[in-house]
Amino acid sequence: MICFKYNKTKVKITEKNINTISRVVILALGIGSVLLAIKPPDLIFTLIMFSIALVMPLFPTLIFAIYWKRGTTPAAISSSILGVITVLITYYFGYGNTWYGAFGMLVSILVFVVVSLLTKDDSAEGSDFYKALDTGMNKYYNLHVD
Known part of the structure; x- marks a missing residue:
């Protein structure tokens, strides 16, 4: 019970x-x-498109955070926030029809790169992560750099 x-x-x-x-x-x-x-209501299409648009600015942050060693924590936070804000602003004012997610993604990419180049992240966790990533890549893939 x-x-x-x-x-x-x-x-x-x-x-x-x-x-x-x-x-x-x-x-x-x-x-x-x-x-x-x-018989889906019209609201379903709007909700699906809006949810996709809100996730689009987070995608570049994820990719940069995993694969770009120069990426920093402040860049990830600021690009995520500004990308989502851009989506909300473009949706509210009606810019770009259904392309407001793409605008947010573009802003997210630009902000991530600029803030990463302007800030320095000295975390040891990042270097440990990239060492483990390189170890896994070398173990499971036959990579040779000449």
Whole structure:
């Protein structure tokens, strides 16, 4: 038996009840998803496009942080924030139709490079990460630099 404590009262729920509740919730979510898939509202397209646009400025930060040794922590933070702000501004003012995610990604790239070149990151964690990355690359890939 599993006991949940909420507001200083004990609610006792058996595993059988948890399984039943889980199945009902999954069934309800499945039926709701099927109904939305049959006749999706216009809002779904807007939400999907907006979520993609908000993730686009984060992608260059991820790639630069992994593969560019000169990348710094302040550059990652500032490029992520300014890229998302750019997406929100271009969406709010209606610039670029559905291309506002691309504008945010471009700003994110530029900010990351500029801030990385202007700041210095002396973290030892970064050098350990790149040593481990190089070790893995040399172990699993046959790379020879002449």
